[in-house]
Amino acid sequence: MNAAAPFAAPPGRTLIAGVGNIFLGDDGFGVEAVRRLGEHPLPEGVEVVDAGVRGIHLAYQMLDGYHTVLLVDATARGTEPGTLHLLDATDPAATRPRDTALDGHHMTPDAVLALLDTLSAGTGGRRPRRVMVLGCEPADLAEGIGLSRPVEAAVDEAVRMIRQLVGADPDVPAAAADTGPAATEEPAEDPAAEAADEPAPAVAGSHPTERNTTPC
Numbered sequence: 062m063n064a065a066a067p068f069a070a071p072p073g074r075t076l077i078a079g080v081g082n083i084f085l086g087d088d089g090f091g092v093e094a095v096r097r098l099g100e101h102p103l104p105e106g107v108e109v110v111d112a113g114v115r116g117i118h119l120a121y122q123m124l125d126g127y128h129t130v131l132l133v134d135a136t137a138r139g140t141e142p143g144t145l146h147l148l149d150a151t152d153p154a155a156t157r158p159r160d161t162a163l164d165g166h167h168m169t170p171d172a173v174l175a176l177l178d179t180l181s182a183g184t185g186g187r188r189p190r191r192v193m194v195l196g197c198e199p200a201d202l203a204e205g206i207g208l209s210r211p212v213e214a215a216v217d218e219a220v221r222m223i224r225q226l227v228g229a230d231p232d233v234p235a236a237a238a239d240t241g242p243a244a245t246e247e248p249a250e251d252p253a254a255e256a257a258d259e260p261a262p263a264v265a266g267s268h269p270t271e272r273n274t275t276p277c
Contacts, residue, residue, distance in 0.1 A: 073128025078112040080134040087199035091133035120176040124186025136196025143211030144198040
């Protein structure tokens with residue numbers, strides 16, 4: 062996958078899919094990110110799905126006339142845990158492994174993308190005109206439920222980035238920031254402060270290196 066080119070709000074239907082296994086620690090990043098994204102208003106034509114580990118189902122859905130697909134997943138690229146990467150996966154030649162195993166229980170975005178040409182030929186479906194991947198560097202992919210601290214801290218930033226990419230209203234407050242575990246580490250003593258969204262800036266400032274959003 063390549064570093065993403067400048068991204069404008071998509072002109073047609075957009076699919077945002079959270080990918081990952083919530084039982085493998087930070088591999089559940091994409092699922093948690095789209096869950097929180099669903100708590101925000103989004104422009105008309107933007108659909109959000111929790112694809113989880115249903116890779117084959119996701120590949121079929123991607124052929125349903127979308128202009129843009131954004132996959133959200135844990136993506137190891139050798140950087141600091143919690144670092145976000147926006148990648149361009151539109152070019153099939155750049156994303157297709159030669160021998161892709163069809164494992165209905167665990168398929169990475171690369172494996173899903175590798176299926177698109179085969180499925181489109183068999184079904185008459187049309188590939189999205191643009192495919193992006195918003196990946197987060199994982200810290201721990203061992204068996205267990207729950208995100209590591211740096212990856213948990215990156216979820217709200219990922220939601221902010223996605224909303225910006227699809228042209229959502231930037232003035233709408235991120236209500237989900239008050240409900241996540243990272244936001245409750247330092248609870249406000251005054252309930253009125255919580256109502257004013259005070260915890261969110263504290264969270265954003267507590268992990269400056271873990272929220273590096275520069276595309277790789």
